[in-house]
Amino acid sequence: MDLFKIDQEIKILLKNDDELQEFDSKIYSVSDDEITILGDSGDEIIPLKVGSEVEILFTQPDAFYTLQTTIFDKIAHPTSLFVIKDVREKIQRSQRRRFFRVATRLQVAFVFIGLDNGKQKKMVASTFTKNISGGGLYCYIQNPLMVGELLPLEVFLPDEKKPIVAKGRIVRKDELKKPDVSLKAYGFNFEKINELDRAKIIKYLNRLQSRINPR
The missing domain is CATH 2.30.110.70 (Pnp Oxidase; Chain A)
Known part of the structure; x- marks a missing residue:
């Protein structure tokens, strides 16, 4: 086949x-x-x-x-x-529009509310995706976040001068325990994203998949 x-x-x-x-x-x-x-x-x-x-x-x-x-x-x-x-x-x-997750490592920056000397403060942190689709992403984040939070995100695609800007809703939280470390992983759905930017993500993932699975 x-x-x-x-x-x-x-x-x-x-x-x-x-x-x-x-x-x-x-x-x-x-x-x-x-x-x-x-x-x-x-x-x-x-x-x-x-x-x-x-x-x-x-x-x-x-x-x-x-x-x-x-x-x-x-x-x-x-x-x-x-x-x-x-x-x-x-x-x-x-023929339906569906979003396929692809395992790839892309830099992601996000803004969240954290504590600085006991006071709440907007903070910026970055991480890398474990997988991503046109509908959202999954990544490891050490900062304590809550399911349901809506966070500003920036996703950096290769060959794109500017990052993809979106707002992601946390829909999943996993605690992954390994022998030497405990990791927090979060799944985000893109709740607010420009459709042209979404198309850029999908186009990049299609190219990536084509290289992984050549005909």
Whole structure:
């Protein structure tokens, strides 16, 4: 299948406890009408099981594609692998406007209310994205922030002289504990953004994906 290649990045939409969740994954193997996908996305295990109904999202230079299917089998491996069958007949070229997260490292600056000598004060800090889409971004931030906060953001794209200016609403907060460090990660939705600037982000991510997954 020309649309799938080994190590190709994909997105998995999975309904878990009545919540639609999105995970990053990769193609592990490809055969005539079957693909095997990785069951983890680096930092987290994807809660898949045989019989799980999922939607696979992926991009090619010409379009976005979707694949609504059911997990057929699980394979024991150093990491879990999941088999999807009858792929060819289920692939659809997506005509809907959807935002696809891409794992890439872009500088982000943000303004927040912090404490300076016990007094509240506007502060500016910067970090880097873990992933980003036309609809928002996910990044590590050490400053304590709250879900629901609306923060001014600046996103710096390569080859753009000026940053993308937006306001992002925090919709997700994760505490990631590693052996030597504890990290805070936040998911932002772009609540206020110029549509031309959004288009710049999407165009950059499409170019990036095209380089990652050449046809």
